Amino acid sequence: MPVELKNKIYNGVKVCRPGFFKASPHSQSCSKCPPHSYTHEEASTSCVCEKDYFRRESDPPTMACTRPPSAPRNAISNVNETSVFLEWIPPADAGGRKDVSYYIACKKCHSHAGVCDECGGHVRYLPRQIGLKNTSVMMVDLLAHTNYTFEIEAVNGVSDLSPGARQYVSVNVTTNQAAPSPVTNVKKGKIAKNSISLSWQEPDRPNGIILEYEIKYFEKDQETSYTIIKSKETSVTAEGLKPASVYVFQIRARTAAGYGVFSRRFEFETIPVSVAASSDQNQIPIIAVSVTVGVILLAVVFGFLLSGSCCEWGCGRASPLCAVAHPGLMWRCGYSKAKQDPEEEKMHFHNGHIKLPGVRTYIDPHTYEDPNQAVHEFAKEIEASCITIERVIGAGEFGEVCSGRLKLPGKRELPVAIKTLKVGYTEKQRRDFLGEASIMGQFDHPNIIHLEGVVTKSKPVMIVTEYMENGSLDTFLKKNDGQFTVIQLVGMLRGIAAGMKYLSDMGYVHRDLAARNILINSNLVCKVSDFGLSRVLEDDPEAAYTTRGGKIPIRWTAPEAIAFRKFTSASDAWSYGIVMWEVVSYGERPYWEMTNQDVIKAVEEGYRLPSPMDCPAALYQLMLDCWQKDRNSRPKFDEIVNMLDKLIRNPSSLKTLVNASSRVSNLLAEHVSLGSGAYRSVGEWLEAIKMGRYTEIFMENGYSSMDAVAQVTLEDLRRLGVTLVGHQKKIMNSLQEMKVQLVNGMVPL
Known part of the structure; x- marks a missing residue:
């Protein structure tokens, strides 16, 4: 009512004073200008937005003027070969609107010139590039070994009305090596009754130097019995085929990063016998002449060979034909069929089994x-x-x-x-x-x-x-305790697993896989290192003597390797589970201060490390799978890589955490008393872990004995006002360590 009195009335019509407006002449009352708008004139029908504030045509006049949002915050990246996962926090200022979405700009940068170009249409964005509602996106089909800059811009309904500069956060990444893209264009060449010749173009994205191509073919509807040819050229001839038969061909390329996926299927048919015979008949006169000329030439060549003159060229230029007349010379020259390095190798498969494998293996x-x-x-x-x-x-x-x-x-x-x-x-x-x-x-x-x-x-x-800028993984994690998202940690683990899969495929057993032997670069790419001590670890401070001599890193080593020195890829998988635990716990020492003998005893009795704090249930289950006593039950590294890839593609699967109450062994009976341990009082314990500032709070809330403290949960700490994640972790880990020591510590399988 006071507002009404301040507005004038002329001829019975209410006129709004400055600062008020009436959207319709039929309105009975004046309305105050909404936030961030004004009017300096009487009888205004709308209010003008303040500088840097805007109103869309579709916005009602009673709605406040708004502005574009500020930039998103804390953008982080996870690089997986030629895919990049981005995650960020919404802007601090949404501009007064609720219709905030995100736009991703992708630029490909040339490090030597400092120039960036638009990425182009080959990059795919999951779920989309424009109009993103969630705060994460994945870019796939990027180029290998390429510098990219991604700009994440928050936009709302008035962003296109603002003449001001774009507000965005940028992330710079470098993609890793990746397998080549599929071969897409295959052409048929000469076709005979028993052979088919093919040629193709290099993949659109080779992602490195093509080392060779693998051509898989089989008779149509006979897919279980197939043949593979390897070729270093972009053409090949498949021989030994049946006349008048349809064959299916698929081709894939290999670089140092491995094989790409097979191309789509291409079907070609050999010539029937009748057609081939007719063609052969027409060739008889030509063949006869050719054979006659060939016989004459062959006689001349053999006469030349018997004179020994061709072999006078020496080992560097000797003809392979010298072997016919002077086999001893060719032996001295080191010539043999095995040294020819033919352009094509054949491997035959039947029902999926290799008859002549040609896999590269590690040589000790x-x-x-x-x-x-x-x-x-x-x-x-x-x-x-x-x-x-x-x-x-x-x-x-x-x-x-x-x-x-x-x-x-x-x-x-x-x-x-x-x-x-x-x-x-x-x-x-x-x-x-x-x-x-x-x-x-x-x-x-x-x-x-x-x-x-x-x-x-x-x-x-x-x-x-x-050079790896961030050094060893365990030290890096300790320095950056709690600073990474779960997706980033899983990305690190995925990289380690991919490296171990490669080593396993090569037939190499690492024997000393641990976070201290993983190096990490500025892009958070993890790389397996330290191959010099993989045989006998004589000077490793983490090692302990075994009954069979030599030293091995007890805390990271599988039971069969400790007891019988049985090192395999399965024992490396056990060690990988310990590395997972190290990563999720940010470099915590496995089994804390337990002695090596206590660790051996506990593991033999079936106990396993408990879940780290705030650990996703899916990751802890994978750790437990790696720690199966039966080595044949442990996952292979290719299975581990596939599992981690699924988790990265579906981040929601990482939201379920291990229940805090089940983190410690269910063998910890309620009567277990921490008071009989090393600490005589709650204050002494807190001082020992440098958390003495909380002594008074614990005492005031009834936690006056170590037995009472033993029941503390993470939720209790938050209620007590222990809000710093690092402090919560330190207290909970200390309690867990004491409990573990009382029962030889771990979760029983």
Whole structure:
């Protein structure tokens, strides 16, 4: 009513004063201008928006003027080969509207020029690029080894009305190595009664150098019995086929990252016998002439061979025909059929079983009579002048570990890590030191540390690898406790599993898989490293003597490997489960301060590490699967990779956490008393873990004894005002550790 009195009345019609408006002349009352709008004139029918505030045509005049939202916050990325998962927090200021959505801009950047171009239409966005309502998106079909910048912009109903600069948060990522895209274009060539020739184009996205193609073919409706041909060219001829039969062909390419997926099916039919016979009949005169000429030429060549003149060229240029007349010369020249490296290899399958496998496998350098031969076969020699050592970053078993730069002729400069062999080494130490390079040089995978080369012809002797900015995974996690999302942690675990799958496929058993032996770069890509101590771990501080001699890392090692030194990919899978536990607990020491003998005893009795705090149930179940006593029941690394991929594609599956009450062994009976442990009072315990500030709060709320403290849950801590995640974790882990020590600690399987 007071507002009504302030507005004037002319000729019986109410006129709104400045600051008020009447949208319709038929309205009986004036309305105050909504927030962020004004009017300086009488009798206004609408209010004008303040500077930097806007109103859409569809917005009612009674609605407040609004503005574009601020930029999204805390954007993080997870790179998986050529896919990138982005996640962010909504903007702090939504602009006064509820219709906020997100737009993703993708730019492909050239590091050498600092120029970025639009990504183009080949990139796919899941679920979409424009109009995103949720705060996450996945980009797939990116290029390998490419720098990308993603700009995440929050928009609302008035964003297109604002002339101001876009408000966005950007994320820079570098994609990893990836398998090539499928072959899409296959053409048939010459077709005969018993053969079909094919040619094709290189995949649209090779993602590296194509090493070879694999051609799979089978008679139509006979898919269980198929043949595979390998070719280094983009053409091949399949022979030994049946006349007048339809054959199905599929082709896939391989790079250092592995095989791409097979192409779609292409069907081609061989010529019937009758047609082929007719064609052959027309060729008889030509063939007869050809045979006559061939016989004459062959006689001349054999006469030449018997004179021995062709072999006078020497080993470097000797013709293979010399073998006919002078087989001894060819033996001395090292010529044999096995050395020809044919362009095509054939592998025959029947009902899915390989008859002639051609899989690349790991070669143990210790089997070489001369270790130097292994080093130079698997590792590239680098001139010491190409290396610049900048600073010492650590100490290894054999000497210092440094960071520096590598500049090879014709290539761009690279940051590298350099392991040096200390002065005064023995020949055995030199052999063991270079043994790691002989192993590492056989591997080529984005989740395995990459060997650049070795320096053996000058001192100091060096091993040069790619540089990993964030160092070892366990130390990195401890420094960044609680700083990553679950998806980021799963991305790290996926990378480690992919590297281990590659090693397993190569037939290599790591034996010392642990977070301290995983390196992590600035893009949070994890790479398996430390191959030098994979045989006998004599100087490892985490190792313990076994009854059979030698040292092994007890806390990470499978029971059968401890008891019988039975190391396999299955024992590596056990170790991977421990690494999972380390990652989710941010570098916590497995089994805490239990002795190695206590760990061995507890594991043999069926106890397992309890779930880390706030651990997704799906991840803990995978840990328990890795810790199956029967090694044949543990998941293979390809199964682990597939499982983690499913979790990454479906983040909601990670929201179910392990029940806090079940984190500790159900064998912890209610009568178990913590008061009989090392701490005589609650205050002494809290002071010991540097949480003494909470002593008074615990006492005031009835937690005056260690027995009472034993029942504390995470919810209780929050109620007591312990809100810092790091403090909650420290207290809960300390309680859990004490309980574990009382029952030899773990969750029984």
